Amino acid sequence: MSEKKNQELRRAGLKITAPRLKILHILENTAAGHMSAEDIYKTLLSEGDDVGLATVYRVLSQFETAGLVVRHGFDENHAVYELETGDHHDHLVCQDCRKIIEFVDESIEVRQAEIARKHDFKMTSHCLYIYGICGSCQTDLPA
Amino acid sequence: MSEKKNQELRRAGLKITAPRLKILHILENTAAGHMSAEDIYKTLLSEGDDVGLATVYRVLSQFETAGLVVRHGFDENHAVYELETGDHHDHLVCQDCRKIIEFVDESIEVRQAEIARKHDFKMTSHCLYIYGICGSCQTDLPA
DNA sequence: GTCCGTGCAAAGGATTTGCATAATC
DNA sequence: GATTATGCAAATCCTTTGCACGGAC
Numbered sequence: 161m162s163e164k165k166n167q168e169l170r171r172a173g174l175k176i177t178a179p180r181l182k183i184l185h186i187l188e189n190t191a192a193g194h195m196s197a198e199d200i201y202k203t204l205l206s207e208g209d210d211v212g213l214a215t216v217y218r219v220l221s222q223f224e225t226a227g228l229v230v231r232h233g234f235d236e237n238h239a240v241y242e243l244e245t246g247d248h249h250d251h252l253v254c255q256d257c258r259k260i261i262e263f264v265d266e267s268i269e270v271r272q273a274e275i276a277r278k279h280d281f282k283m284t285s286h287c288l289y290i291y292g293i294c295g296s297c298q299t300d301l302p303a
Numbered sequence: 304m305s306e307k308k309n310q311e312l313r314r315a316g317l318k319i320t321a322p323r324l325k326i327l328h329i330l331e332n333t334a335a336g337h338m339s340a341e342d343i344y345k346t347l348l349s350e351g352d353d354v355g356l357a358t359v360y361r362v363l364s365q366f367e368t369a370g371l372v373v374r375h376g377f378d379e380n381h382a383v384y385e386l387e388t389g390d391h392h393d394h395l396v397c398q399d400c401r402k403i404i405e406f407v408d409e410s411i412e413v414r415q416a417e418i419a420r421k422h423d424f425k426m427t428s429h430c431l432y433i434y435g436i437c438g439s440c441q442t443d444l445p446a
Numbered sequence: 447g448t449c450c451g452t453g454c455a456a457a458g459g460a461t462t463t464g465c466a467t468a469a470t471c
Numbered sequence: 472g473a474t475t476a477t478g479c480a481a482a483t484c485c486t487t488t489g490c491a492c493g494g495a496c
Contacts, residue, residue: 177471177476197461200317217461219476236376238460240404252424253315261422268414271496272433279394280438295423318495320451355466362451381485407494428476 172226179211183219187229187243194232194240194260234260234289250288256297315369322354325364330372330386337375337383337403377403377432393431399440 165184166176174180186203187195195203197216204211220241228230229241234253250268252261268288276283308327309319317323329346330338335373338346340363363384372384377396393411395404411431420424435436 174422175468175475179477182394210478214462214479215477218463221462233376233379236382238355239379252419252422254424255427261424263418268411271408271411272431275406275408276395276433276435279395279406279432280441281404281435282441283435284344284398285435286431288415288418288429290424290426290429291332292419292424292426292428297421299424299443318450320495322452353453357454357487359450364487 168185168228172223172228174222174226178209179215180219182207182209183216183223184228187241192260193262194234194242196238196240198238200241232287250290252290252292252294254294254297255291256293256300257298259294261294311371315366315371317365317369318418321352322357322358323349323362325352325354326359326366327371330384336405337377337385339381339383341381375430393433394436395433395437397437397440398434399436399443400439402437404437 162181162185165181168184169176170181182204183200186200190203192199197213197220200220201211201213201216204216220229220231224231224241227244230244231239231241232251233239234251247264248269249262249264252263254260272282272286305324305328308324311327312319312323326343329343333346336343340356340359344359344362347354347359347427363374365370367374370387373387374382374384375394376382377394390407390410392405392407392424395406397403416426416430419439
């Protein structure tokens with residue numbers, strides 16, 4: 161059943177272990193889409209799994225190196241991770257509820273490449289974060 | 304002579320003190336344009352000034368609150384600051400020499416506003432980092 | 447003189463690392 | 472059975488905070 165996950169790990173050159181499978185599973189099933197190491201650790205604990213926080217960090221780091229997950233620094237104080245799905249996208253971040261919405265805008269992508277070229281930069285990656293207040297939080301705000 | 308700096312501090316509601324004037328001076332005269340607290344601390348020490356690192360952090364934090372400087376998180380591990388000049392701009396970051404180039408692209412700005420609106424977000428700020436290798440570092444790279 | 451600012455050292459939070467044990471292949 | 476993973480605790484890095492003293496107004 162989780163044969164797919166086993167393959168993903170093997171492909172990444174990592175042994176199949178319980179912590180790795182569980183973390184992969186959590187990342188695949190999170191509603192939030194983006195989780196911090198601490199979030200994942202708490203989820204594991206709440207599911208009765210005995211995994212150390214250090215292991216969570218180690219596994220996430222290995223996953224990142226293997227290209228299974230992408231790490232983001234929306235928040236200065238802690239990193240969040242999401243599964244690498246192959247499609248690049250940028251993020252809208254609600255500063256109130258921390259909700260994250262992904263989007264892709266081709267014209268921005270094109271302009272970025274032009275800007276890098278104009279400045280003689282060989283672009284390796286880029287990230288665009290738009291911070292704001294999402295619709296539901298605007299509604300919830302005190303009048 | 305540094306009467307201009309005195310005014311900036313007063314306007315920010317901060318008393319005129321040696322550490323504040325010195326840090327303002329360093330930020331105004333840095334070639335790099337963007338410095339970390341540690342960078343500023345080391346610069347102070349190298350100039351023979353006896354200022355504590357904690358003070359550097361405190362002053363930068365006050366300056367940020369006062370709108371005198373802007374803080375950036377290019378690097379996950381430490382914040383960098385630059386003087387607030389009033390004009391918004393985004394950044395190209397060389398991953399090799401850490402050089403930072405500022406740029407503004409009106410069409411990207413416009414698209415961002417549209418995207419926020421489309422998702423019913425009230426945009427408060429945004430940041431776009433393009434990471435890559437700058438021209439001179441490309442040349443310096445081993446063949 | 448009062449209040450704010452500073453230096454130092456200690457505290458804090460996120461992340462990493464050392465080491466002995468335990469699991470995978 | 473050899474090698475890689477894990478858990479725990481200690482260590483690190485950047486940044487913040489508590490406190491007593493010194494300086495700005």
